[in-house]
Amino acid sequence: MTELYNLLYNESEKIIKKKKLLVLIGILIILIPLFVYASERQYSAAVKILGTDDWRVSLQKEILEDQSRMQNVGRSEEWKKWLEIKIKQQQYYLDNDINPNEPGAPTFTRTFIENAVSLFIPLLVMVVSIDIVSSERSDGTIKALLTRPINRWKILLSKYLAVLLFSAVVVFLVCFLSILISGIFFSFRGWEAPILTGFKFDNGQLITSDVTTIPQWLYLLRVIGIAWFVSICISSISFMVSVIVRNTAAAMGIMLAALIAGSILVGFASTWEGAKYIFSVHLQLTDYISGQMPMISDVTLGYAILILSLWSIAAVFISFYTFIKQDIL
Amino acid sequence: MENNTLVVKNLSKSFGNRKIIDDVSFEVNKGEIFGFLGPNGAGKTTIIRMLVGLIKPTEGKIYISGFDVRKDYKKAMSRLGCIVENPELYSFLTGWENLMQFARMIGLNDENKILEIVNLVKLDQRIHDKVKTYSLGMKQRLGIAQALLNDPDLLILDEPTNGLDPAGIRELRDFIKRIVKFRNMSVFISSHLLSEIEMMCDTVAIIHKGKLIKQSPVSDLLEETQKVSVWEISDVNKGIELLKKVSRNVIQISDTTLKCEIGKNEIPEIINMLINNDILIYNASVVQESLEDLFIRFTGEETND
Numbered sequence: 069m070t071e072l073y074n075l076l077y078n079e080s081e082k083i084i085k086k087k088k089l090l091v092l093i094g095i096l097i098i099l100i101p102l103f104v105y106a107s108e109r110q111y112s113a114a115v116k117i118l119g120t121d122d123w124r125v126s127l128q129k130e131i132l133e134d135q136s137r138m139q140n141v142g143r144s145e146e147w148k149k150w151l152e153i154k155i156k157q158q159q160y161y162l163d164n165d166i167n168p169n170e171p172g173a174p175t176f177t178r179t180f181i182e183n184a185v186s187l188f189i190p191l192l193v194m195v196v197s198i199d200i201v202s203s204e205r206s207d208g209t210i211k212a213l214l215t216r217p218i219n220r221w222k223i224l225l226s227k228y229l230a231v232l233l234f235s236a237v238v239v240f241l242v243c244f245l246s247i248l249i250s251g252i253f254f255s256f257r258g259w260e261a262p263i264l265t266g267f268k269f270d271n272g273q274l275i276t277s278d279v280t281t282i283p284q285w286l287y288l289l290r291v292i293g294i295a296w297f298v299s300i301c302i303s304s305i306s307f308m309v310s311v312i313v314r315n316t317a318a319a320m321g322i323m324l325a326a327l328i329a330g331s332i333l334v335g336f337a338s339t340w341e342g343a344k345y346i347f348s349v350h351l352q353l354t355d356y357i358s359g360q361m362p363m364i365s366d367v368t369l370g371y372a373i374l375i376l377s378l379w380s381i382a383a384v385f386i387s388f389y390t391f392i393k394q395d396i397l
Numbered sequence: 398m399e400n401n402t403l404v405v406k407n408l409s410k411s412f413g414n415r416k417i418i419d420d421v422s423f424e425v426n427k428g429e430i431f432g433f434l435g436p437n438g439a440g441k442t443t444i445i446r447m448l449v450g451l452i453k454p455t456e457g458k459i460y461i462s463g464f465d466v467r468k469d470y471k472k473a474m475s476r477l478g479c480i481v482e483n484p485e486l487y488s489f490l491t492g493w494e495n496l497m498q499f500a501r502m503i504g505l506n507d508e509n510k511i512l513e514i515v516n517l518v519k520l521d522q523r524i525h526d527k528v529k530t531y532s533l534g535m536k537q538r539l540g541i542a543q544a545l546l547n548d549p550d551l552l553i554l555d556e557p558t559n560g561l562d563p564a565g566i567r568e569l570r571d572f573i574k575r576i577v578k579f580r581n582m583s584v585f586i587s588s589h590l591l592s593e594i595e596m597m598c599d600t601v602a603i604i605h606k607g608k609l610i611k612q613s614p615v616s617d618l619l620e621e622t623q624k625v626s627v628w629e630i631s632d633v634n635k636g637i638e639l640l641k642k643v644s645r646n647v648i649q650i651s652d653t654t655l656k657c658e659i660g661k662n663e664i665p666e667i668i669n670m671l672i673n674n675d676i677l678i679y680n681a682s683v684v685q686e687s688l689e690d691l692f693i694r695f696t697g698e699e700t701n702d
């Protein structure tokens with residue numbers, strides 16, 4: 069146990085001393101203010117188009133419309149229930165004097181992570197994990213590492229744990245810096261604001277029977293949880309590529325291609341069934357809780373998580389199997 | 398086997414269906430400096446990689462201090478220190494951080510002991526600098542320090558003098574002799590330079606094209622080398638005729654010098670013969686056949702370097 073702890077300590081020291089995390093923080097510190105500024109522009113443009121910055125008036129109007137729609141006969145009970153929840157949500161904004169469109173730290177961070185979960189966060193996680201084994205190989209230090217009285221699987225396990233640890237650090241940094249920077253620009257308010265969730269899809273039909281509202285902090289926590297899960301999968305797969313491919317640049321190229329191919333293939337997935345077995349088309353997991361129509365009709369949140377988990381488990385298995393048997397040349 | 402720090406039995410290795418190492422066996426005794434001599438591509442590094450457990454032998458067994466490298470991997474490795482090819486260390490860490498990394502791996506947390514080794518390899522001035530600022534000689538010494546952390550019975554160095562200048566080579570040689578004396582361990586050194594092995598080692602094994610072609614004490618090997626005599630005389634043509642009576646291989650090197658293969662005892666005889674024939678002798682010397690020539694004699698062909 070102390071041996072594993074020492075090994076993990078060593079791996080962490082190497083990752084930190086390579087200064088990759090600092091570069092990563094630098095990227096976030098430059099990019100997040102950019103996004104913050106963009107959403108600020110978007111907000112003020114919206115205000116300009118609506119011609120009024122009295123959001124209370126427009127909210128009230130929306131509530132009235134929904135109420136009249138509820139009177140409509142011929143609508144299903146389910147539909148009415150959903151409208152009821154929506155009205156309650158809007159009423160909450162009015163009662164608590166919250167402008168639902170006004171950006172604050174929680175709202176910004178939530179939308180930022182929702183947008184970053186399928187490509188930006190995977191890229192950052194990939195950059196941190198991709199050279200964990202391949203760099204030791206190309207620097208030749210693997211020979212010093214693997215001639216110690218420690219079994220190979222233990223060395224590799226410490227490297228996998230380090231990758232998991234630092235991918236979690238990446239997700240934490242993204243959230244922390246996003247909340248901090250957007251909070252300073254806008255405000256730190258909006259944690260309790262109700263957010264709609266619980267949408268389901270059945271054969272392309274939106275099912276609203278289970279829709280409820282939850283406070284934004286809880287919603288944000290779920291989004292972060294999803295981002296964390298995605299980062300575990302990406303770091304596991306990057307880890308495998310790092311074990312198999314000797315050259316760090318080539319390894320990075322492979323992961324980059326896989327991630328970008330995934331984001332392109334999402335568009336084709338409605339016509340090509342096979343795409344749903346590729347891990348990188350399933351990264352936009354936040355869509356399932358926010359009520360977006362998923363691209364692949366019969367894919368559910370559970371199915372996407374299953375595919376990602378299977379890929380990760382297989383990746384870890386292949387990594388250990390090849391690494392333990394392999395001749396180190 | 399008790400007295401053998403390293404025992405190698407019938408070691409073979411194939412890559413695909415190319416046999417790179419073919420049935421190599423040898424032993425390294427306690428406290429001995431063992432030279433492993435072979436030209437480029439002979440298979441030295443491949444054998445060393447098998448000794449340290451980096452690659453799996455196709456056939457054969459390796460014991461370090463009595464522990465089978467494959468079956469008792471951890472115990473065998475705990476008795477071993479090594480540098481395979483170049484001293485590759487983490488260039489983005491300092492020398493000290495590098496040593497601490499390897500110390501943690503063997504559960505060593507006695508900083509005084511690490512300091513002692515740092516002083517031994519004379520790196521105390523620069524140990525807290527980043528390794529990427531080190532010279533090759535310093536990296537080599539840091540590599541040795543790293544290999545000594547676990548008090549090994551056997552130190553394996555693969556062409557340790559590669560890239561070092563003559564002063565660095567001498568320093569390394571003295572250093573290795575010193576640690577062997579004080580720490581009573583065995584050292585296994587590979588090299589493609591005969592002169593190096595001659596100066597450093599007690600025993601030499603010669604490997605060529607993956608086969609062990611000779612193993613003997615360095616002193617025996619030196620005795621086997623033939624003597625060559627060089628004669629600077631006044632009448633070369635007459636000299637050739639006379640020398641051919643007592644020696645094979647008489648060669649004219651210049652207008653006034655001849656060279657011939659000859660035993661020490663025949664020299665007075667030749668001197669008398671030359672004087673009796675009124676030939677003046679300006680210089681007569683006996684030189685040893687170089688190990689280079691010897692090597693060619695054993696392998697029957699030129700080395701590639």
Ligand SMILES: Nc1ncnc2c1ncn2[C@@H]1O[C@H](COP(=O)(O)OP(=O)(O)OP(=O)(O)O)[C@@H](O)[C@H]1O
Nearest residue numbers: 397412417435436437438439440441442443444589
């Ligand atoms: N992975 C491999 N696949 C095929 N052949 C290999 C492999 N590694 C080494 N060889 C071959 O094995 C032979 C021995 O190589 P090795 O590196 O052990 O030689 P060496 O004695 O260390 O040479 P040098 O003095 O140049 O370091 C060479 O002919 C080389 O081409």
Ligand SMILES: [Mg+2]
Nearest residue numbers: 441442555556
């Ligand atoms: Mg070599």
